[in-house]
Amino acid sequence: MRGIVGASGYIPRGRLDLATIAPVSGSGGGKGVRSVASYDEDTTTMAVEAGRLALRSVPDIRPDTLWFSTVTPAYVDKTNATAIHAALRLDAGAAAIDLGGAQRSAIGALSIALRSTGVQLVVAADLRTGLPGSSDEAAGGDGAAAVIVGDTGLIAEFLGGASMTAEFLDRWRTPGDVRSKVWEERFGETKYTALGQRAWQEALKTAGVEPDTVDRVVITGLHGRAARAAGGRLKRPIVDDLGIGNTGAAHPLLLLTAALETAAPGETIALVVLADGADVALFRATDAIAARRSPRPVAAQAQSGADVPYGKFLSWRGVLPTEPPRRPEPARLSASAAGRSEQWKFGFVAARDPGSGDPQLPPRPSGGEPVPMADVAGTIATFTVDRLAYSPSPPIVFAIVDFDGGGRLPVELTDVRPDEVRIGGRVEMTFRKLSTADGIHNYFWKARPVVPEARKETVVPEARKETVVPEARKETVVPEARKETVVPEARKETDVQ
C-alpha cells in the first residue's frame, strides 16, 4: 500500500496585520493576518525548514527523490531543489527536481510521488506577492510543507484520486513580475465548480469510497470564491482554517499536513486542489498516526508569530526600495569555494576534533569524522548588536553560540529582536539566505531562539495569541542577563527586525 509516511509544515514567524495595509496603500487589506517570510527567507530556505521537520519525524528514512514545487523560485534555469537536497543531506543518488512555475505543480508533484515507487519527498514552498492594496497581497501567505511518500510505516494510506484538466485563463503572471492578474472571478468559479465536481466523482469511484464516509475535505485554490463554492456542495469541507493566508503552491500540502496532524486513526481525508483544473486525492489515516504527532504542528505555528510593519513587509519583498546601509554590499560568493564546502555551508556538518573530541565549526584540516550539527541546539555565551555592518535588514544581531555536546560558533541570529536576546538564551539552527550578489543567493545557517515544541498530549489551542513560552533547558547555566534584556514572554510581539 502506498501513502504518506510523514508530513510537516513550516510557517515563518512574521505576521502582517492586514488592517495596516489600507492606511498606506489607500485600499486593500482587511481583517486578520498573513504570514510573512523574513528578509533572509525564500522558497528554498522555507522548503528546507519544512523538509527538516518532516525527515526528523521519520529518522530512518532516506528519500530516493526530492520534488520541489514553487511559484516563486529563487532561481530559474538552475534547479532549486539541489540546495534543499544539500541542506537536508540527502544521498547523492537521490534525484532533486523542481516542478515549478504554476501553483498546480505542487499537487502534481504529490501525485507523481503517490504513483511512483520508493521513498519520495515532496516539498512545496511559496512566497505570495502582489502590488500594495491588491487582494493577492492580503489573501496570500508565505510558508512551506513537506510530505514523505512511501510504502511502509504509513500514517495515511492513499486510497486513490483523480485529475481534471482544462485550458482557461483564471490567473496569470509574466515571469519576473511581482503580481499576478486575474480574469473576472465568475468565469473561473464556473469552470472550477464543474471541474471540481467531475474530479470528485471520479476520485471517489477510483478509490472505491462512498461520499458519506469522507470525514474531512480539504479544499484549496487561489480562486477563493471557487474553493468556497466547491466546498459549499460538500458535507464537511475545510476550505482554509489556518488564518495565515493562502500560501500558493505550499497550501495544499500545508492544509493536508494540518489535517493529518489532527486526524484520528481510520479517518478519511480528501484533498481537493483547484488550480488550472481540479485534482483530488483521498487518504485514510492509519493506526500509526496517533503515535507520530508532530512536535511543531502547523496549527501551533500558525497561531504564533511576530508582527512585521507593513513598510518592512514591502521593503523585504522589494516592492518598496529603501536606502541600503552605507557600507559595501557583500561580494558574490565563489561557486567553486562553495562547492568544496557543501557539507559545511549547506549541511552544517562539523568535523570531530582529533584532540578534544568536540565538533570543529567550521571543520579544519585536522578534522575527523563528520558531525551533523543542524539539529543540535545551543546556548548564547555572549552577543552583540551591529548597527554598522551591511545587512539587508539592519541591525545584525550576532551571538557566540556554544552547542550542546561541544563546539562553538560565532553566528548571526535571526527571527529575534535585539532586546529579546540574552546570555544563556537557547537557540537552534535555521537555514537562511545571508545575502544576494550578482544574482547568487548566499545560503548558510543562522541561529534563532528555540521554537517552543508542543507537548504530545497538548490539544492545539484555539486562541490566536496564546503561545507556549520557550523555556531554557534546566541544565543551562544562565549567567546574569543584562539589565535591559527582556526575556521573551510570548512570540506574538511587535516588530521583527
Place this chain on the structure above:
Amino acid sequence: MSSNGIRDRVAIIGMGCTKFGEHWDLGADDLMVAAANDAFASAGIDKAAVDAYWLGTAQTGMSGITLARPLELQAKPVTRVENYCASGSEALRQAAYAVAAGAYDVAMAVGVEKVKDSGYQGLNANNPPNDGTGRTLTAAAMFSMVAPAYARKYGVSDGEIRDAMAHIAAKNHFNGARNERAQFRREVSVETICSAPAVAGTLGLYDCAGVADGAAAAIVVRAEDALRYVKDPLYIKALSFVAGNGNGLADPSYDYTTFPEVVQAATDAYAQAGITEPRSQLAMAEVHDCFTPTELVLMEDLGFSDRGIAWKEVLAGAFDLDGDLPVNPDGGLKSFGHPVGASGLRMLFEPWLQLRGEAPPERRVANDRRLALTQNLGGYPGEMVAFVSIVGTDST
C-alpha cells in the same frame, strides 16, 4: 614560544610620519613620499643609501612596486607585506631582521593606507573569493563583546565599565589635542562620549577609532653603525609577533576578556628585552586602542595592571599623560584614526619623539625612563595577530 630576539643589534636612525586625516587632496603616493622624505631627512641620508625596503599596507597596493614607483627607486629590493592592522609593524620587523642578519646595512620600513578613497565610512576588507560562510560583522561588533564579558567576569557595573571606557577615550583625545599630526585635535568630554550614538553593542561613536589616511616610515641600521648617522638613535630591544590560529572563535573556554596572542607576544618581548616590571620600567606605551574596551583589556594583557583591576586604574588616571605609565601619549588610534598599514609605524614615531626629547612640552611624558613599548594588533578577539616592540635610548 622561543625566539632569540635581536636586542641591541639594530637601531632606528630616522623616522617620518605624516599628519593623519581625511586627505582628499593626497594620494597614497604623496603620503608615502612625504613620510619617506621625512625619515631620510631625519637620518641625514638619501634614498640611494637605503639598501632594501619593506612596505606595509593592507589594501592600498600590491607588490613592492607600490613603493618603488613613487620613490623612483633604482634596482632596490622592495617587499610589500600584509599582516592585517599590524602590517606597518611587520614591515619594521622584516627590515630590522634583514639588517640584523647582515643581509643589508641600511633598510627602511614604510607603512601606508589610503582609506578615504573607498567611498564608504569605516574600514572595509576586500576578502578573497570564498564560500560565503564567513562572518560579516564589523570590527566594532566583534570587539564590543569584550566590554560586557569583562564587566561580568570581574563584577564591574554597567556604569563603571561605561566610565572606564569613556575615560580611555577622553584621555586619548586629550593627548591627541596636543599632537599636530593627529586627525582629531579637540578634547572630548566624558559626557559627550557617553551620550554618543550606538555603533555596536555598548560601543558608542567615541568608543571607536576613527578612519584616516596616513603614512609613516623608519630607517634601521646595525646598532654599531647608528652613531655614524645620528647622535640619538633608538635601539631595538624586542620585536615579537604572534599569529593566532583562530581557535578562540571555536573554543567554548574563551571568554572575551583577554587577547591570548597579545599576552604571548608581550611575554616574548619582555623576555627579549629583559623587562620584568613593565609598569615601572617603561616610560610610555603606544597600544592598539581600536576600541576603548580593547585598550582596557590590553592594560592587563601587557602586564600594566593585574587582572580585573585595569578599569579601576584607568579611572584613577594611572595611564593618563601624567600618570604612572602614560599610554598613547600621542592620542592613539582614537585621535589619529587608523590607516591600517601606517598605524604600527605611527605608534613607533611617538617613542622616537618622547625618548629623544623631541615631543612638544604640552604632551611630554614626565618620567625619565628610557624604554618604550608599542603594541599593534589585527583581527578580532579570538582570531588575532599581535605585535609588540620595545625600543630604548641605551645601546646596551
